[in-house]
Amino acid sequence: MNWNLIFTSIFSAIFIKETIFYVLGAQGLNIHYGYTGLMNFGQAGFMAVGAYGLAVSVETFGWSLWVGILVGIGWAILLALLLGLPALRLRGDYLAIVTIAAAEIIRLVARSESTESVAGGNSGINNFAGAFYDLNPWVNTRRYDFGPFSYSGQDLWIQAVGWGVVLLMALLTFLLMRSPWGRVLRSIRENEDAVRSLGKNVYAYKMQSLVLGGVMGALGGIVLAIGNQSVQPDTFATRTTFICYGALILGGAARVWGPVLGGIIFYVAFRGLDVIIRQMEKADIVPESIMTSTQSGVVRFVFLGGALMLLMVFRPQGILGDRKELAFDG
């Protein structure tokens, strides 16, 4: 087994753009679910409109990349309003149904043949982020190694900007959640009617929360789109939403750094397992009768699922969570 490759992959995964993608998605869900108690099962949809808003603006309409980023954010706001308008007035589970359905509709529309001229169908849209890499202070094509980390110049640039966005969102979350505004959100999570009886417009707060978290998800989609110079519809499958939830719960919901830490650990474990299993296959450690090469891609999900179950049993509040907060119900 190539231990060097294994270590480099695992360490590099800490800062890689996919990690940023899931961290931003989880940060958005932290606002929705962690602080406000909204069950958004369609975060992948918000991430998709961010990525596609950018790619379509640049590739199909020929607008500049920067306008495209604003369009991506604008679509996320619009989507939040569209979903929130009917669903936030209803009980919580309706929002879950509406959001999961909307996210799938967005993905299916993006990959359908009828929209191929705009959204590129199955293969998506490619090579639209040149303007971003023109500003790169590093050499785009060079490879940079720092100890166990190894990134290309392109990766370094998107990672620097991407983690900057993550820190900015963490700061935003911190500032908002220490304020009376954040107090209203946390109170809505505990009991909506109590908040209503104290004269707060619960609906308006839930809408603000949905928009804010949705925009964070869209930023994740935008970072990955620029990082890969490509958008593909199946990146935004329902699985993406649940990986974000997994990351959030692993790190600790309703904590500023919960989704960041959880996202890193989740993706590093995901990536690490993948590399290790592949290496074991190459070294013929696992006989074909136990696991074939086609099964290996799925086995990592089995391990990850098992690990999440153990987490829920032994540390349900996540790594950074406060056990005391879980102690009361109702």
Place this chain on the structure above:
Amino acid sequence: MADATGAEPRVVTEADRGGVLPEPGAAKPDPILSATGIERRFGGVVAVDVAHVEFQRHQITALIGPNGAGKTTLFNLLTGFDQPNAGEWRFNGTSLSGVPPHKVARMGMVRTFQLTKSLTKLTVIENMRLGAPDQRGERFFPALVKGLWSSEEDEITARADELLERFKLDHMREEFAGSLSGGQRKLLEMARALMGSPELVMLDEPMAGVNPALTQSLLGHVKALREEGMSVVFVEHDMDVVHDISDWVVVMAEGRVIAEGTPTDIGRNQAVIDAYLGTHHGEDLHPEIVEHRRLEAEAEAEALEQSAEGDSDDDTAERP
């Protein structure tokens, strides 16, 4: 009125009633809240069908009635948490038809709930701060800059601390509300409602699930609200409590207001006693259920009569 003393069988005078007739739907000299033709149906069941009712300003009005009489439903309707199928209701002369609950609260009518709705994962002091209305820091953009709301927050905290002290919850200030006892939660909810300086406080069974030691303190707090010029409407089952603190009693049964009057009037009212005894004789129910209901109703009616007789030895009255 209720806190007048005197052991001899009392004659309720006109002065006791403030010139208001002891009859359902009686007009009051200065009603803070009035409702006309309120009807709420759940499917085929008429839960509330109130022809007319008024609640007098600066008084403590008790809303009583047997289980299923529609008291809590009426509460929900009056406070905007539910909308009636028909009817009109006014708070300080303003129609509240179609007004959402948070706006009703902002207008000065704040309610509490039968099952306490403490925000369990917030500390006691944060629960209190939430109660303050119209905070600058509760708006999205000002929230980002602490300097814009920190001085207001300090004022709110000072007010909250005062109220916590008054309600004897100051030692629990930093605890999660979820770690309070049932009675303490009732106190917290009442204190939190007062953060908005309401004109009318609607208490839904404030004494339910509260231990007797705390009941007296709660009663004291409710009376104090009246002394401070607030009006109080409360739902209650315990007749001793009703006799102890209410100036006026409104009795509901099967969705209707069947009687009104001073606590003493009500204790002698045949319609009320009948309502508590139940009129289920003709109903097609399992005999055991009928028997159970009869016993329950008799016990309640007995308590009602007893407390009517021993009217005002309130503080020592033994509780069931």
